[in-house]
Amino acid sequence: MERLQLKAVDRHKRPDALANLSAIIIDGDEVYIDNAAIHGKGKFEKGIHFTKAADEVASPRRIALVWATLRRFIAGHGINGLAACVIYIDQESGIGYKNLADQVNKMDGAVKGKIMLEALNDHERTLLGSFLMAQREELWVNATPSVWEQWLTAEEYAPLLDKQKQDEAYRDKLARDAVQNAEDLVD
DSSP, X not given: OOOOOOOSBOTTSSBOTXXXXXXXXXETTEEEEOGGGGGTOOGGGTXXXXXXXXXXXXXXXXXXXXXXXXXXXXXXXEEEEEEEEEEEEETTTTEEEEOHXXXXXXXXXXXXXXXXXXXXXXXXXHHHHHHHHHSOHHHHHTSOHHHHTTTSOHHHHHHHHHHHHHHHHHHHHHHHHHHHHHHHHHO
């Protein structure tokens, strides 16, 4: 199984805005990561000719594509952006429909740390939440509050937010101590 991408540079060692981007696929009750979808080569896209009109897909199967981005926070990597779009596939006829402009705009939104999940139905939203919570604990614990509030109440994510604030305060204390120690060495 693929994992959410956690690198900040590509294989050529240059920073890449898409290096922390992953593609989460929700196909019926199945949820999985397929990072080939970032380049339009996901397993559900193989052998499919995409048309410009949704009504050309005779027996459409709905597939939700969720762009997810990770960011390094004080205590580790966490989920930062999520944006969903929908693709329709008729596997038998080999015809599908996707709004490429919408996909690119949603990808850009996720990279910028936005939460854009309006395209998901209730079932897909529930599956996505369960999937994200089941990934490495670090990714959920260090997620942004805007991610948590998609599935948790403010009371439920308050302890997670308190922990993040404690981590920030500790980091600030360490920085102040380092500055003071440097000043003491100079004197």
